[in-house]
Amino acid sequence: MRQSLVVVSSLVSGLVSVLAGCAQTSDPSASAAAAPAPVVVAAPSVSASGSRIDPAESGTVMRRATLGGAAAHPEGVAVDPTNGDVFVGSSADGNVYRIKQGTREAVLYHAGGDPGRTAAFGLKVDSYRRLWIAGGPTRSLAVIELDDASLKTVFRVPPAEQTFVKDLVFAGPHVYVTDASRPVIYRLSPGLHNPVLLPWLDLATTPIRYRPNQTNLSGIVASPDGRWLLAIQAVTGQLWRIDIQRGEVQEVKLSRGSLQHAEGLVLKGPRELYVVRRDDNEVVRVELDADWTRGNPTHRLVDAELRHPSAAALTADGLWVVNSQNSRRKPSTPVLPFEMVKIDLPD
Secondary structure, eight states: OOOBOBOOOTTOOSOOOOOOOOOOOOSSOOOOOOSOOOOOOOOOOBOTTOOBOOOOOSOBEEEEEEEOSSSOOEEEEEEOTTTOOEEEEETTTOOEEEEOTTOOEEEEEEOOOSTTOSOOOOEEEOTTSEEEEEOBTTOEEEEEETTTTEEEEEEEOOOOSSOOEEEEEEETTEEEEEESSSSEEEEEOTTSOOOBOOEEEEGGGSSOOOOTTSOOEEEEEEOTTSSEEEEEETTTTEEEEEETTTOOEEEEEESSSOOTTEEEEEEETTTEEEEEETTTTEEEEEEEOTTSSEEEEEEEEEOTTOOSEEEEEEETTEEEEEEOOGGGOTTSOOOSSEEEEEEOOOO
C-alpha cells in the first residue's frame, strides 16, 4: 500500500518543541527505523540554531523494488542512462543486483566474493557503460563491464592504517573517490592502466577535519562544467566545495537546518542538490547558489518507508533511494524483504 511522503510545513505558527537524538556512529552506520509507522505530519526541522527547513510539496513513493536474502543490506545505487536499468550493491557481500525497467525485483547481476569485490558501497555508471564500485573496507575500486557483467579491473589503495573507499564521481577525464576514514581524495586518470588508487588531495592541509572512527567524507558530486566537486562530511553534516584546478576547499554555508548523518548526494542540474540523511530517514533538497558557496535547504522528504537510507540515484521521473537498514545488522533483525523505493520530487 502506498504511503504519502510526510509534508513538513514551515508555515506552522507558535512554538515548536523538538526532541532529537543524534548519536554519532562509526561507519558503517547505525541507528534506525523499525517497521513502518502510520504516516503523521511532523513539526518543521529545527537545527541547534533554531533555523527551520521549508516544506516539501506533496509527493508519494511511486514504486518499489525488492531484494532477496536476509542480509543483503543494499548500499549504493547507479542508473544506466542508456536503458534506465538500476544497479544496487550490497555492503554485506559485494553482490550487485539489477532492476530492469518495468520490473519490481532486483535480480543478482554480478556476484561478490572475488578479491576486492566483497563489499559494494558507492556505485556509478560511466559513458563507456562500465559500472564502478567503491569497496569500502576492502580498500578497492572495481570496474564491471555492463555488456557482459565481466570484472574488468580492480584498483587498490596502498596500505594505510584506516581506509574506507566510500563513493566516486566522474569529472572531466578523471574519477574522484572519497575515503570516509582517511583524509584524502583519490583521483584516477583515464586508461585504467595503473592498478593503484593514489591520493590526489591531502585533506589534512585543508579546512576539513576528520574525526577518528567516524564516517567523514561520503557522497560526492561534480559540477556540470567540471570546475568543482561537492562532498558531504557525514559526521558533521558539512558540505565542502573543492576547486579541482586549484585544490582549494571551502565550506558551503547553509542558510538553515542540519545535514548531519548525510551519506548520499545527488545533483540535478547545476544547482539542485538532494542529500540522503541515513539516521534521520529523510532526503533533503538544497538549492545551491551559482558558485556553490551557499546552500538553502528548502524541502524535507520523509516517509515511513525510508529505512536508514544510504544513497540515491536520479531518473527522468524521480529518485531511487536505497533502504540500507544498516542499523539493523546482526544481532538486530532487518525488515524483510530489503527494498528500494522511488520517490517523486518537488517541483
